[in-house]
Amino acid sequence: MSGTSIDLAAEGGGVSLSGSNVTFVIVALVFALIALGFAAMFVQSVLRAGRGTAKMQEIAGAVQEGASAYLFRQFKTLAVFVVIAVVLLFLLPVHDTDNETWVKIGRSLFFVVGAVFSSFIGGAGMALATRANLRVAAAASEAGGRETAMGIAFRTGGVVGFLTVGLGLFGGALVVLIFSSDAPTVLEGFGFGAALLAMFMRVGGGIFTKAADVGADLVGKVEKGIPEDDPRNAATIADNVGDNVGDCAGMAADLFESYAVTLVAALILGQAAFGQDGLIFPLIVSTVGVVIAILGVFITRLRPSDRNGLTAINRAFYISAAVSAVAVAVVSFLYLPSSFAGFNDAGIAPEIVDSGRNPQWVAIGAVVIGIVLAAAIQALTGYFTETTRRPVQDIGKSSATGAATVVLAGISVGLESAVYSALLIGAGVYGAFLLGGTSITLSLFAVALAGTGLLTTVGVIVAMDTFGPISDNAQGIAEMSGDVDEKGAQILTELDAVGNTTKAITKGIAIATAVLAATALFGSYTNTLASSLAEAGIAGDQVQNQILNLLNISNPRNLVGLLIGAAVVFLFSGLAINAVSRSAGAVVMEVRRQFREFPGIMDYTQRPEYGRVVDICTRDAQRELLTPGLLAIMAPIAVGFGLGAGALAAYLAGAIGTGTLMAVFLANSGGAWDNAKKLVEDGAYGGKGSEAHAATVIGDTVGDPFKDTAGPAINPLLKVMNLVSLLIAPAVVAWSIGNEENTALRVSIALVAFAIVTAAVIWSKRKPISMGEDADTAVAAGAADTAKAAQEAQHDDAAAQSRIKDNVG
Template structure:
């Protein structure tokens, strides 16, 4: 076991103190945000409604997830291993889950208070600069909190468990990733159900603006921006931070020994300094675009991060591999300089983030050719809008995946072909990418805060025309920054998951070395092989890719069902209360919020069970070789699917903005209706299914790492039990796919019991001026489609 010397322990202690300092900076930024004016009484009233809805939703969600977290904590303790490590892993699983939930709640809490301040600032002199400053510093609070809690959590584990820290950190990362996935899926269903319902009925059917107060779904839409984009993405980026650190420390211990266990923490501590710099230097100058200011701040912070990480490498690491302190795996004779190699790996990660920022901005920005092309297709109808957006998303996914692959190849080359070293350097590149995580979180939060501010301004009617245009521009910038951060998040998922292959292989090899006796037969022996030409390994690859597709389909279909319920409810309110359109009757906003809350929480269990039990079913059923293939298939299809979904949605959203700015007919035109359809298709793409793939990949990887020793133990050696192995695999498969089937059956039952058939029949009757008859629903294409969904 690697022991930490006094110098290393001192450095880790300083890193923990830097984590605390980052949290204090977050407190300072929070005070600055809350010191801004809150606008008119009408603005404050709308903001309070959004605050109450978001807090109520997250409180109910956390109560639901607490039970699940406790159960998983108990299951982790049942895994084989040293009792002290198992206890620490289980406890820090809860710590990771609590930290992830806390980051999500903080993101929601502050965003729901910053939105009204951005709306109020827009009408003041210098409104563009001040609104952008408030929105970005709101994200800065969350970003500094991500950095602070990540450093405090990881450094605490290293200080307590020393050389055993990587095993305990597996639980910490797993807890963070699992909660983030739940928050991503639940919040994504909530926000996009409300958004789609509001757009389809309000914009397309009634011809009223997006955030018109007469639309009963507007409050739910604004609530959703916060529980989905702010809370979900904040938790997502925290788990990216935690899981990347886990992979780096596990592999660093094997490759660099003591220094490898500490240096990744040093790199991420540099990220705390970079985050402070990035937040404070990002300022809009005069009339320049908010995106220009954000990009400038990001690139300056990234460059400083590379330089500081290089300085840290030359100060802390030795000049030769022979001088590393214990734990090296065949690197003693490597003729490279660890300081140069580590610095290059960090630089590759930072450059990767910068390139993805540029590429994503190109495919989703309002002034770029791809998005302008999508906007132009609105002239020929909704079908061509959907087709062009899909084309943009598919093409952008190839370029992004190619860039990530090139980065991995570059790291492999500087490792000189040594696989163990290459895997550690890939994890180190992920740490380098995440030196900018504070700025990345600020960029992401900028989007929903600006979106909410525009909604509050439109609902209150208390913003000047110039202020309204400023908020529209900031919202368009936010659409691009959200797409960028999703691209960066999926890049961290790929780097972390690729690096975790090393810890997975290490867990398998160590367990094989400890068992007595060999495989029972040739079939069991084949289950231990990693060769891609093995049919069983290839089966694992196919199943891994299929799981990503199934997960994405479930998420999108959940939004479809929930959005259908919102559409019927908003239509009912317009139909039953004609005074809503004249402004004499206030819509029942609470009913729509309740529907979104109910439907999103109802769908939480299925993706979680699929992510946790699919690897268990494959591992125990087919073996550790096919399980490695399963992870490879999930990573490969996951990166392409996630980028495709995120960039298609971003392009559709900004194409709609282009039309609403007066191009191709402007608001109220046929082109606008087509653009809205494209945007509603993209909503669950970019804000539900796409972002949730990021934590999904890491959850499945961590589950595989955790169960690998158990799979080997029950498969080979004197303690092997083939009947027990197959029983576990069967039970896991029944749980995973049973949850999917139960979700389908529950959805059909809810549709029947929720009165959707009657609502559809009444809508059909009102349209055709004949009495409602539910038996005629199947004859109507539109209603039949809605009910089938």
């Protein structure tokens, strides 16, 4: 834009923190440890609750065993990627430092730290959730069951929230304390480790959970007419395991990497904007987030007068958001000067000093924009996915004319909601950007601060998300065991409905954080380009012109990069959805086989082989996650080294724009289909067992991989691609601008990356649709089963429930 300048990094390497800033970093570390202490305290509180009957414990034990086995196998698979990434990170050049070897070691080391933290949060959250679900189910039948059951579920989510803010802040503050002004480069490794593991866990867990869910629904509900968590369905245990490895482990890791990567972007841009004070201030804001997490979890209490649990959760969220805004305003006035001239001794760029902005109000405005954006996304997502709103009700009405119209209605809802969500997120990004005036670096720092501000409430957001699968599993355990009375079952049904809403809301907020973080990282990328160009010998006054030339979208090379970035999002989504389709096909064949070969399952005289379905989902999830993961890592490398730094920037822009729309479309379509099914199951349009019910079940099965696999996985995808681009930018510039002798090496790297992606996609496409049986035989047997089911009378749910207690064990 006219009059806009691009500011170079304010400080070189090797500058130590001042004494007062060291104190602030230590305080941040202390608060991080306090958050971890609260997590340990809440773990003990949850585990002290009653464990229910022996049959309930047996079911919960099976879910725990399956979930733990899956995660152990997944971590073994991902260990190979971690080792390779550590080596490559050490080989990649760094810029703007006097301690290159030391910084490379730190970047590689903290990549491992980020990956371990992401894995630990996902694994620990899942381990506690698989123990809390049993306790929630048991508490539902006790005195004060509604309040007690919800308290256990939300405190469990609070543990994951405390781990997220505690480990994220601890890692960021530790890097700043050790590496001082070299911290931004080291933090790239920390963020990359968190994002890479989160993406793999999100994709793998999503494939597992939705393969089991789709397979269970298609055979159980549609073909056999039995309830969702009926123990006669061999896929029920796998379905409950999937809720934990996908929605607990996967989403917890996803939100942690959102927190970590947003903090990383804020620290990088903060230092670029006004030196070490800009490096410290995001840590102060994140420290406020620790206090808000503790407050939010403690004040989430279900009152007898509350209509449902969502009332209590919303109340706590909005109070936490308001307190967060006030607290950030206070620390902004205490820490920041009233004029950017006060940062002169930190080497602040003259363009920022001359902008006439008040740094206190820039910080407060950015953080408030982030908090307001979270609340607005919550309201908008609720409108398009709640059963009481018109979009879901319209989908329910369309079920009267069959599954095709249900699918069409859901797609239209998703497409429309994506427009409004994108405009809302865009307004938030642009509003924060305007705070910086004529300085792009300051504007992008404001965008990063908006993301950091939004994530001051991440402790409550994570607790809301984990609440969903815990309540879902609790209802499943109650239904499978038959040991929960009618009043307790009603309480668990209510909590499950609340959990579905909170999961949809947190997915929307996660998408918003992904866009803010990706935009900030995009700014970090351009800042890295400036430093790399200066090191490549470009004169200082020519760097800005060189960057503007590189980013010129009229350049056909950049337009190609833009198209490839958009296309990668489509390919990634298609691979994830197709992976669920293939794995779900295998589950359907296996469940049909068991019903066919063990006819006693239907009258409870034979027990299904639950472990077979768990094994299928585990094996397929590990096999299917490799191709999307390689695509996310190798595509930016191919574009950057093949087409250049400008094309890589355009690639990121195309991916961010398309990814935002695609993620919202997939998440909201899936959520609307899911709740339309629940609307019919609650008695609307014929209720359970009707043709309308069958139509909405089909819509829900289509939406399952949309909302729980492909959609959420786009969040870490965007950040992984941004971080890979940030890491390779110095090499791309060094080997392309003024160094034509490196052309052969650069093109060779691009061709190798392209070949790896091509081979992975071809390998993925050649996988069989089903496993374990000849496809033709399986399809014929399935068709016979469906025809037979259509001739049978619909099962009476009440009669089925009375027999469930005799099944498991």
